[in-house]
Amino acid sequence: ERPVTDQLHQPDCRERPVTDGWIYFSSSLYYVSTEKKSWTESRNDCRKRGSDLVIINSREEQNFINVWRKDQWIWIGLSDGETEGVWKWVDGSELITGFWGARQPDDYGDEDCVLCGYESDPLKNWADYPCDQQLVWICEKRI
Template sequence: PNRKLPLLRAPQQEGWIYFSSSIYYVSTEKKNWTESRDDCRERGSVLLIINSREEQNFINMWRKYQEVWIGLGDSETEGVWKWVDGSELITGFWRAGEPNSKGDEDCVINEWNWADYPCNSQFNWICEKRIMTI
């Protein structure tokens, strides 16, 4: 177990935060959804996948009142929300009245709760890297 400690420390020094079995990176700039997803891939991670209320609450502590892209969209099939890893949405934390698909809103931001938004909008984003699997 001691061999893993330096691995945990290194990402945190680069702006990564640890929670549960993942580490998270909160961007300091704004990009569109696709650029945000690609940035996460370049960091060896994925655009944030939220699996629980605990994770949602944790993310809300770290996004500093910014709207952030998460790795959820319905660009393949309208109304079928999928995560960037291809899994379908099971539990969502939508804001009241969302998703509303007004216009072309195929991507999702987290602003305390979730809202669908046009994918070419510019927001900060959060990357997630799983560090242990059970």
């Protein structure tokens, strides 16, 4: 009888929640920065890592992001820099479901980029913000 050693157990991503700073959740890997940069510089950093700024598609993902941002304001991959008032994700798709804070987005001054963490309610805490402000960010890599 053949031994079953040729069927060695291969651990999958879910068993290693964090690898090289990347966190696994629901078919994506996420990287939370430790430094602060502008929205564009943050996006460039994500791209260097083979990913892009996070696209939040669900309430579950929004809750997950809120845990990992650790009470900081963070950049997410949403902006209306192309057309004022038309919010688009970094993959070019239009925003369908948003988790905006009260009276947001308000375009106060020149605010074309979106941060998460503006208010305490985890499901209503996005705000538009000037893109040149320095914040931490989260990258997302679909796997």
